[in-house]
Amino acid sequence: MVNERYYPLLATLAVCALLYGYGMFEYRAFSDTYVLGNLLTDNAFLIITAIGMTFVILSGGIDLSVGSMIAFVGVLMAELVTGFGMHPLLAVLISLVFGGLFGAFMGFIIAKFDIQPFIITLAGMFFLRGMCFLINLDSVPITHDFVSAFAGFRIPLPGRGWLSASAMVMLASVLIGLVIAHYTRFGRNVYAIGGDRQSAQLLGIPVERTLIQVYTLSGVFSALAGVVFAFYTASAYPLAAVGVELDAIAAVVIGGTLLTGGMGFVAGTFFGGIIMGVIQTLIAFDGSLNSWWTKIVIGGLLFGFIVLQRLITRSFSGMRAGAS
């Protein structure tokens, strides 16, 4: 029998399958791999962000700066590539380093001064968005052969669909996230800190250092998401990705991670992100919802899934109890 700690993950999987199944049942075109490929591509940056966010949430914190980071990295890349004529790969490197440093800075303040992550990263969110405006007020294209090659790269799937470069970066990130979470001491320490920070400290875990690393990691992942987003649209826009932090948090939570920290799964986050994407796709396929009903339905579905997940988790436990 599966360990009960995996029930939330199973519940997420079940919900995801249910939703996808509904789509295939309702719309013929939904079973096409084109839709699957799009899901992986269109939600790549969200899922990458959410993986970094998973670590932050597992540690008991939160990172609201990720959306602004995505926008800022885009603007920065545009400036470097189009403005300075730098090769995109070098710009990517600079962006990732910047993301890491900025995350580390926030982590430093959070860990050393014991200030709430919600507020520090909120300030970080304001700051990065403000920096976007300083560099550039307009939306600008990022023109470079490498960028178009990245955007155009695709591995065909059976059917009409394909796997894009963004999707592959995302899948690789999920793998890396899985390994970090489950096969490194750092990963386990993050779980421990989220479970009980004081105890973790007393057990000899370097809490401050680990927290700084967590925000660094989130910074790098959100910067990577920014890179993917910039390549995906081959452009930069200072108002891009507004509110993505909330989507990422929702993806993490739908994926079965507890916001209080200490329990959760990177794999769950992947499916959580996919669920968010499927909701969007279903609404677009349906095409009959007006603006306000769209919002109401998204909220309602969010509610429905969380309740459903609860029920599934509970019935798993019930099954186990019955068996033993």
Place this chain on the structure above:
Amino acid sequence: MADRAQTVLSARGVGKFFPGVKALQDVDFSLNSGEIHALLGENGAGKSTLIKVITGVHPRDAGTVTLDGREIHPGHPGEAQQLGISTVFQEVNLVPTLSVAENLMLERQTRKFGLISWKKTAEDARQALKTLGLDIDINRALGSYSVAIQQLVAIARAVALDARVLILDEPTASLDADEIRTLFGIMRALKAKGLGIVFVTHFLDQVYEVTDRITVLRNGRLVGTFETAQLPQIDLINHMLGRELAEISSHRHHASDTPKDRGNRIQIKNLGKKRVLKPVSLELSGGEIVGLAGLLGSGRTELAELVFGAHRADSGLVFLDDKPVLLRSPRQAIRAGFGLCPEDRKQDGIVPELGVRENIALALQGRRGWLRPIPRADQDKFADDMIAALGIATPDREKPVGQLSGGNQQKVILARWLVSKPVFLILDEPTRGIDVGAHADIIKLIRDLCDEGLALLVASSELEEIVAFADRVAVLRDRELATELSGAEITQNNIIEAIAR
């Protein structure tokens, strides 16, 4: 042995100040290799603080600490661990959301190519538990086990670390006789291997059983270090308290001859819950103290929680003076005049951010409802009375309870129930971590309450305590009521026999 001994760990002139409190002042302490060294003192004397200063949890404000002759400055417990100081802190300080295995192996998982090898790690974890003779599912979340099991896991973890110095801060507080025996066996073995062990406890017979030397602290100052063999218990107590202990009347309390007159008759009838507790029936009346004995996991805590409505029972009822009491929530139990002083003070007891006064007022206020606030003057009076009566060491009554020493937190929770004047009070391990002086005060206080007509149910792993004041003893075994003892039957031997049968 003592003459060949060599100092491993020493602290000189250590000072530590918290806002409003001088927790440690000019304390010297030295630990030899191959000795078990008791660190004793009243609640709030500064024992845990000394340990935390040595292991780098708190930065020290004065003094030096040396290990093997070299001065050390651990910035956090992890560094102390790396230096070879392994510690079990007071309270269970493990991570409840992680599995048992992970708790045991945190920061020391076996790695292959930089990645954790879970198979090997699980093996090591099992090995670590085996030394304590603990056979539990290491993949379950630690939080699903009782406090005692968690305590054992914490000890197993500390012992498994390859250390020069082992520090145990009240490790025996929630253990029963068997586990304590196992623990002592391990301590002796480690001592033979040349480790220095610091051992904090409030059980003086344990001190005399295993320790070689004793260091006593009082009010954050050093009283002295003594050879255990040369220090009579009465002197030890005087050193700790700085006064003579009021004599603890050792003869048992007797309920008045006609308990039924007093009212407050509690009848528990067939109270049970599937997979948790087989139906239990028990009766007690005002003025009576019933002890609840049993092994770890025998169901004492569960019974207490069912009676208090903390969990809902599947079957059975509780009657107060022949009227059934609705027990769907603790609130209803409290309205009926019940009280429960829980076993796990960190999770179920204290509200750490609130002050002593507020924590003490909480249950009484909960019973009165929000519309009838207890006037501030009354709250202050309750708090001051309790601080005096139980000897709660706190600079002022507004100090956040989370910052008190463990024993003093326990006193605050006890005070919470005492001021709420219940008719039926359940105490689950009430004197855990409470010092000898206060122990006597508390027992006296409880007796006074019983004389006023309180019915009391006390679950305790300390058989002496049960023997000392219970009129009757209910013994639980395997989540079932095994026997009841009363009157002259109540002796430690009889209880042990009933438990172990």
Place this chain on the structure above:
Amino acid sequence: EMIIGFSQIGSESGWRTSETASIKAEAEKRGIDLKFSDAQQKQENQIKAVRSFIAQGVDGILLAPVVETGWDQVLKEAKDAGIPVVLVDRGVAADKSLYLTKVASDFVQEGALAASWLAAKTNGVCDLVELQGTVGSSAANDRKAGFQSIVDNFPNMKILRSQSGDFTRSGGKEVMESFLKAENGGKNICAVYAHNDDMALGAVQAIKEAGLEPGKDILIVSIDGVPDIFKAMADGDTNASIELNPHLGAPAFDAIKASMDGKDVPKWIKANGPLYLPDTAAEEYKKRSGS
């Protein structure tokens, strides 16, 4: 029956809601099955929507792009699938071959028109304040740039202060209040240029509460042509508004129809609205609020 997908930005303003309603009504009139998707102000959602339309094999797509850049890839996909895309109310910075046509007005031109009107009205002598739209949005950027380009030609026209009121009424009111305080109780201010009508309406209230008379002591010109601004103009509270035409459905559907019939379609179907003045305002208000 024709199936057309419409990817709308969102519903952040009354103007946009009117646009959506107008396009839906037009589709209904023509018996078109309109698949509507609201992107909640997010480009990524719009890309998702367009891809969903492609997956479903619609006959045409209307796209009201939230930003100008970043559409090349998805437009290419639509083109490969043989689905014509019509941009409504805003343009994109992509190769013109990737879309069928653009049905939109020109934000820069709107700004320029507002400035020209003001210059004419004040004979080129005016110290004014500007209420910007959301920082970074193309409407704000272009309306600012267009206005500035005209003001630059008049040495005696000066923008004293320019702050963002986020395109909202309360934003416009709050920013205007602080402008009034910073500029000597409003005595230094000759006119307000607001990037949309809602901010202008907020400014009107702020001016009134400061004890001045909007439309007289301080001239007000704004853009969008929402019903309420006509009422304000009729009451003499504001002086001019440039309409942003929300009725883009008909020309857009016409274009798709034409291209299906193999006819040529111009790359930019201009839908610029006129500048309205108080003299016709009462009548216009009746027309708009009646319907």
Place this chain on the structure above:
Amino acid sequence: MTTLQDTKKSSGNGGSAGNGGKDGRAISLSSRQWLGPVIALVLVIIVNGIISPAFFNVKVVDGHLYGSLVDIVHRGASTALVAVGMAIVIGTRGIDLSVGSVIAISGAVMAVLIRDTSLSPAIIILAALGAGILCGLWNGILVAFLDIQPIIATLILMVAGRGIAQMITDGQIVTFHGAFFEAIGSGYLVGVPWRVIIAAIVIAGLWAVMRKTALGLFVEAVGGNARASRLAGIDARGIKVLAYVISGFCSAVAGIIIAADIRGADANNAGLWLELDAILAVVVGGASLMGGRFYLGLTVIGVLIIQALGTGILLSGLPSQYTLIVKAAVVMIVLLVQAPKARQMMGNFWRRRNRNGQ
């Protein structure tokens, strides 16, 4: 001089019975909690005055107070209402992201009722408040009874609520007229804006309910340790629900004020992102997001800091694109100055310097 350390005479630490507690006047950190926020507010206001000398001018125009200082209080009224509700929710270790949407909903209900019915203003106000209370009830049930984590539970209403508000108004700004409602938005009573009076009454009322009954204690107990509170006989779930209901009510009052201010319900934008400012205010006021303590008065000061900052930026004439950076920087500084850890570090630093100096 920092006097963080030990201010009592060295009479030991009350280790023996009866010694502790009598001398309850030892200065604890909490009694100086107000210092940081108040200093921050004064500093921001002084800087504003330096930037724009007209800042301190308060005069009487048309029989009411007029000036930037008045504006800060005036503009801050609605945020303060929301923040105070938020503070109570945060006290229970929760958070309410839906306040902006609740503002939109209550404003929409009010505007549509004014436009389409001839109900008396009192009933219309009650309906708007009722809508807010219902929203709070929904949040509370999700958090307390369905055990959904507060951020997510209220995120649901944050998303859906704006949709509901738009549905009520049909996505248009519903404008209305009426002396009563215009007075709420921009009327004055003996020179003081009505909205400030309303906010003050609501906040004072809440303060009284929280601090003059045991409710505040219960809220803090539940936020500090919900399990322990339940075992102490407190209806932890009920308290949580109540906190969200209060937050919903406060947001509804704010929604009424905001709609009355612009004489219209802007369902699309009313209260947008206000939750962030409200949370910021609570934290700048010294509360922890981990629950267990809340300070209504300091929360109001937090609001004034943020509002003064915004007004200062507008007055300074700094281009709009710098606004966010300045805000981020100031918030950061205020938080750092306030953080106990940072103060402690500075204290240590000073003591070390003094010691070396001697």
